Amino acid sequence: MASTACIPPVPAPQGAVGLRDRARGALLGLAVGDALGAPAENMKPSEIRARWGRITGYVADRPAGTDDTEYAIFSGLLLARHGAALTQAHVEAAWHEWIADREEGPFRGAGFSERGTLENLRRGLAAPISAQHRHAWSDGLAMRAAPHGVFAAGRPAEAARLAAIDGSVSHEGEGIYGGQAVAAGVAAAMAGASTVAVVASALAVVPDDSWTARCLRRAMTAAHRGERAVRSAVVIGGYPWTDLAPEAVALAFGAYAAADGDFTDAVLTAVNMGRDADTTAAVAGALAGATRGVHAIPPDWAAAIGPARGTCLPTMAGHHVLEVADLLTREAPPGAESREDVSRGPAGTAVLTVRVPRDAEGVPGDPAEVPSGPERVPPGAGAPPPGAEGTPRITEQGPSDTEPARPGAGAPPPGAVRTPRSTEQRPPAPKPTRPGAGAPPPGAVRTPRSTEQRPPAPKPTRPGA
DSSP states (O other): OOOOOOOOOOOOTTSOOOHHHHHHHHHHHHHHHHHHHGGGTTBOHHHHHHHHSSOOSOOSSSOOOOHHHHHHHHHHHHHHHHGGGOOHHHHHHHHIIIIITSOOOTTTTSSHHHHHHHHHHHTTOOTTGGGOSTTTTBTTTGGGOHHHHHHTTTOHHHHHHHHHHHHTTTOOTHHHHHHHHHHHHHHHHHTTOOHHHHHHHHHHTSOTTSHHHHHHHHHHHHGGGOHHHHHHHHOOTTOOOSOBHHHHHHHHHHHHHHTTTOHHHHHHHHHHTOBSHHHHHHHHHHHHHHHHOGGGSOHHHHHTOOSOOOSSOGGGTTOOHHHHHHHHTOOOOTTGGGTEEEEEOGGGOEEEEEOOSSOOTTSTTSOEEEEOOTTOOOTTTTOOOTTOTTOOSOOOOOOOSBOOOOTTOOOOOTTOOOOBGGGTSOOOOOOOOOTTOOOOOTTOOOOOGGGSSOOOOOOOOOTTO
16 A cells, blocks of 8 residues: 655744755664663663663663664665665665675674574575565564655655565565555655654555554554553553564654654653664654754764664674765765766666765775666756755666666656657668559559469460361
8 A cells, every 4th residue: 555645845943954954863863762772672661760760861881873773774875876776686685795695793683583584595595585584573674764764755655665675575564564654754754744644654555454554543542642651552561572563663653743753752752661662762763853853863862873883784884874864865066976976888878876985895885886777867967946845866767668868968847758769769661662563552452472373374276176
């Protein structure tokens, strides 16, 4: 089920929240929520109160993001390479290149869903079979889905489509739905949608009768009554697994709705509910950060977030969430050739070379040449007019049968439809006729060759007959 509703942009209170600020707010908010919630992961609210009272800030000596942040960076870099042309094959190849075929960090690949995926990939299983393990319903896709919403700002259905492609290697069913809900919610928030519209966008991309949708609706019904009501409405008492996608996603959206999009309140509400606190706070932080922008994040919280340490994914070490946010909303300012450039590849196809910041030998920062297909538009070409809030800055179209643009030709005007190649072919030349033979008159029926033979010669008669 896909959302077809148009999410109207809602101006920020000061009218100064732009697309880049929202992108940075979403991914930095995710990392901040992850770091705030990590110490409270798998704890009950009573246990949190007994140890810290109410958590109102970092309680760890060296706060840092966990697997939630590093997998979000992974998905963000993957989108920076392929954009809207992302395929299941791209995702599977990246899992091998950046995770499965390398040494693991101390976290050994993160949660149960990631462990199951890595084991299947190393056994030689391909997607989507690689997602057939015992924890395909986990929130492992939801925790890395925010970059899809950042990239597809203002387009919840497109964000959900990309999240499903990303998740097809590692998740099935409710695990996919949870990631789609997060991606769609962030996409709506990136366009300045209200809190109610953000939640509605998430519900619109998942089946109405899914567990994820039912949990989301229960969380929204209880949100106005606060933190305890949301938790009571969603959490299944006695269920041992805290990384269940329907539960974690609903708790995150419930915290976001209860806080009416306020960043500090949304994240702290998620943290103090416990359960899978790093993921619920990361998702709530991504939603609220996209809604209010990067400046809504308390400066001391933001300052504690540095480049990823690679604790879970060593290949992500050195990459910062802010750099990923800039990549996903990148423009082509003067002198930006060092970051990305376009050249002509085989058969005249454009090749986009993306250089991810903080390059390191053999990791995703290496330049990646991506065949763009006949209609890939260079960064900056055909850019939307100023003030077109929520329009992504990357044109990522896959191969099609449409005519490639001539070098230097501008983007087609809005609403213009390209003429397919099949209608641009010249009409076939007429078949040559025999010398001297004229064309038959209109409507004439050709005579079969068998009737065109000369009449037989008369038989000779006997002399005198």
